[in-house]
Amino acid sequence: MAEIGREIANSNPTIVIVVSSDHLNNFTLDAQTSLAIGIADEYVPLGDMGVPRQSFHGDRMFAMAFANYCSETGFDLTPVEGIKPDHGIAFPNALCNREGRAALVPLYLNTVMNPPPSCARSFALGKALREFVETQRPHDERIAVVGSGGLSHWICLPRSGDVNEEWDRYVMDCLASGRGEELASLARQDILHDGGNGGLEIASWAFVAGATSGATGRSVYYEPLKAWWTGMGGVLMNLDA
Numbered sequence: 001m002a003e004i005g006r007e008i009a010n011s012n013p014t015i016v017i018v019v020s021s022d023h024l025n026n027f028t029l030d031a032q033t034s035l036a037i038g039i040a041d042e043y044v045p046l047g048d049m050g051v052p053r054q055s056f057h058g059d060r061m062f063a064m065a066f067a068n069y070c071s072e073t074g075f076d077l078t079p080v081e082g083i084k085p086d087h088g089i090a091f092p093n094a095l096c097n098r099e100g101r102a103a104l105v106p107l108y109l110n111t112v113m114n115p116p117p118s119c120a121r122s123f124a125l126g127k128a129l130r131e132f133v134e135t136q137r138p139h140d141e142r143i144a145v146v147g148s149g150g151l152s153h154w155i156c157l158p159r160s161g162d163v164n165e166e167w168d169r170y171v172m173d174c175l176a177s178g179r180g181e182e183l184a185s186l187a188r189q190d191i192l193h194d195g196g197n198g199g200l201e202i203a204s205w206a207f208v209a210g211a212t213s214g215a216t217g218r219s220v221y222y223e224p225l226k227a228w229w230t231g232m233g234g235v236l237m238n239l240d241a
Helices: 002-010 060-073 088-094 117-134 165-176 182-183 187-195 197-214
Strands: 015-020 036-040 078-080 105-108 144-149 217-225 231-235
Touching: 002 036, 002 088, 002 144, 002 165, 002 217, 015 088, 015 117, 015 197, 036 060, 036 088, 060 105, 088 144, 105 165, 105 197, 117 165, 144 197, 165 182, 165 187, 165 231, 182 197, 182 231, 187 197, 187 217, 197 231
Parallel strands: 015 105, 015 144, 036 078
Antiparallel strands: 036 105, 217 231
């Protein structure tokens, strides 16, 4: 994780988009929002999992512009402001944006909600982000996209504690080898069977696959971390500067 964080920081992004599910901290069952984007000027992390409650500045104009672009291209991306990013957003941001030089834009694919965003929908939304950046944004603006979530884990189910290393490595290899469209083709029931209900979080991996449009990458680490009941891994994508 630290290596990926350093690589992202060294690329000098002006904006860091962290894509994750919310873990019933900002979006409860009373408001089951599936797709949302943070539009606040500042974010203070929730502080779960020991993440420091250090504030980070946002980019309201970028986030609202993307939300408006999405509304014209078939996506209802809900703008949200009064949120405190939990570990899904705040932890990767703390690793790749330690000094807070880049603006944080949280983007939520809420896979804990029912029905959850599909990998196909997430892949298409990632493609929309790339098109938005390439056609609507200044050429000198540098955007880092971090997909947070997954891999296999079963939450409050009989298989809690299981890790499917074979499936985890398949997901990572799809992204690293430029076969991201295979992730987009994964059906919900197949993910639930092979990766558990927590494995639905690979929607964020599908988003990155869409945003990087067939680019390849390299697997930086993987561990079937059974003490945490989940497979942990990371892929760093290769993109032209």
